[in-house]
Amino acid sequence: MVSFLTFPKGGVHPPDAKELTADLAVEEMGLPAELEIILAQHIGAPCTPTVARKDRVGEGDVIGEVAKGLGVPLHAPAAGVVKGFGMSAHPMRVSAPSLTIKTDPDAPARQYQKIDWQGLGKEELLKKVHDAGIVGVGGAGFPTHVKLNPPPDNPVDTLILNGAECEPYITADYRQMLESSGEIVEGARIILKILGIKKCLIGIENNKPEAIRLMSEAAAAASTDDCRIEVRPLQVKYPQGSEKQLIQTLTGRKVPAFALPSAVGAVVHNVSTTKAIYDAVALGKPLYEKIVTISGKGIKRPANLRVKVGARLSDIVEYLGGVTPELSKVVMGGPMMGFAVSSLDIPVTKTTSAVLFLAEDEIDNTPHSQCIRCGWCVEACPMGLEPKEIGLYVEAGRPEDTGRFGVFECFECGCCSYICPAKRPLVQFARLAKMKAKHQ
Numbered sequence: 001m002v003s004f005l006t007f008p009k010g011g012v013h014p015p016d017a018k019e020l021t022a023d024l025a026v027e028e029m030g031l032p033a034e035l036e037i038i039l040a041q042h043i044g045a046p047c048t049p050t051v052a053r054k055d056r057v058g059e060g061d062v063i064g065e066v067a068k069g070l071g072v073p074l075h076a077p078a079a080g081v082v083k084g085f086g087m088s089a090h091p092m093r094v095s096a097p098s099l100t101i102k103t104d105p106d107a108p109a110r111q112y113q114k115i116d117w118q119g120l121g122k123e124e125l126l127k128k129v130h131d132a133g134i135v136g137v138g139g140a141g142f143p144t145h146v147k148l149n150p151p152p153d154n155p156v157d158t159l160i161l162n163g164a165e166c167e168p169y170i171t172a173d174y175r176q177m178l179e180s181s182g183e184i185v186e187g188a189r190i191i192l193k194i195l196g197i198k199k200c201l202i203g204i205e206n207n208k209p210e211a212i213r214l215m216s217e218a219a220a221a222a223s224t225d226d227c228r229i230e231v232r233p234l235q236v237k238y239p240q241g242s243e244k245q246l247i248q249t250l251t252g253r254k255v256p257a258f259a260l261p262s263a264v265g266a267v268v269h270n271v272s273t274t275k276a277i278y279d280a281v282a283l284g285k286p287l288y289e290k291i292v293t294i295s296g297k298g299i300k301r302p303a304n305l306r307v308k309v310g311a312r313l314s315d316i317v318e319y320l321g322g323v324t325p326e327l328s329k330v331v332m333g334g335p336m337m338g339f340a341v342s343s344l345d346i347p348v349t350k351t352t353s354a355v356l357f358l359a360e361d362e363i364d365n366t367p368h369s370q371c372i373r374c375g376w377c378v379e380a381c382p383m384g385l386e387p388k389e390i391g392l393y394v395e396a397g398r399p400e401d402t403g404r405f406g407v408f409e410c411f412e413c414g415c416c417s418y419i420c421p422a423k424r425p426l427v428q429f430a431r432l433a434k435m436k437a438k439h440q
């Protein structure tokens with residue numbers, strides 16, 4: 001029996017539930033009448049608008065910039081007129097500043113021509129990535145040009161592309177790998193050139209054989225003596241796609257607590273971010289639309305949609321024919337790391353990869369009970385933390401004492417909550433402990 005690569009500690013095996021959308025090709029969603037664009041779409045400083053009310057904007061025009069500090073510009077996802085500024089519903093905060101564009105349905109879509117990027121130097125390539133507003137689209141939205149320029153004291157030798165897509169339900173990266181394998185691999189070559197290195201490993205979970213085949217073919221076609229790109233099939237295990245676990249799986253190197261991947265010579269980018277890098281450099285196209293998986297038994301027509309940033313969840317629901325009577329819960333992101341939302345006014349951002357409309361039988365509403373000290377959460381934690389102690393201390397009103405159980409290394413993967421037979425909300429306990437510590 002072939003044994004596939006994986007990380008050594010913890011992890012869980014939730015049902016992958018990808019069959020609802022895995023075979024559905026990416027579909028262009030119709031243009032909504034309005035786009036509500038949140039000004040803080042990345043880690044760092046929010047954008048300041050560079051447009052005023054009633055200004056006319058073209059598709060791809062800059063509409064916001066970060067004057068000082070970490071960040072990237074924002075672009076108009078479609079042509080139209082700036083309707084105004086206000087506050088938008090937000091999945092994690094209650095609300096966030098935004099600007100609204102009334103779209104022009106008659107404006108032709110902007111066309112982008114392929115350019116030859118091979119002659120460009122590192123600084124020119126980095127500027128293109130920054131100017132196109134690229135952030136990590138599969139996670140927290142860290143500005144990509146910064147990640148592509150790691151500190152010189154830690155020489156990097158390996159680029160890792162994350163094609164694991166280990167969260168249940170989500171198939172956006174999978175479709176991207178099937179439909180754009182050549183562009184993703186060209187994006188990898190751009191990154192290799194920026195980093196000045198030759199080796200790229202692409203990790204894909206073994207439940208995606210067609211993606212492994214197509215990406216392997218594209219990688220073989222693009223590899224030369226100066227650039228080695230290889231696909232590595234991975235064992236199906238959650239959270240295989242998390243940065244530290246993926247690095248350890250593919251290189252055997254363990255990223256120390258609180259250190260960056262570059263501390264062990266690696267840089268990791270998601271495959272969809274790599275496609276966005278290709279778009280920015282090879283086409284000059286900014287990041288203003290996203291492939292989003294819309295799934296669950298609570299939506300009439302599940303789909304993988306290409307959606308403009310700023311489209312509201314209500315626009316998506318309307319486009320897909322509405323919700324079903326079984327709908328019980330809406331989650332932005334996957335079921336393991338996503339956030340339940342109570343409003344369909346929330347707009348899509350650069351980091352939205354899925355919206356799940358879940359029916360009663362797709363969620364677990366069992367009330368939680370006392371810890372029975374079975375230790376399963378400790379075994380399941382990929383970071384080797386002690387979730388049960390974190391939970392008990394938070395319940396006892398002592399969140400400040402959870403640091404010694406590793407709460408600051410918790411990346412909220414949800415393995416502990418998933419495995420707990422007492423259904424204890426261990427991720428929420430960890431989140432609460434970190435929030436309290438931050439306030440103190």
Ligand code: SF4
Binds near residue numbers: 380381382386411426
């Ligand atoms: S959510 Fe945090 S504590 Fe729980 S398993 Fe993941 S890393 Fe460990």
Ligand code: SF4
Binds near residue numbers: 377
């Ligand atoms: S899995 Fe749940 S019940 Fe078991 S030790 Fe952890 S918190 Fe307690």
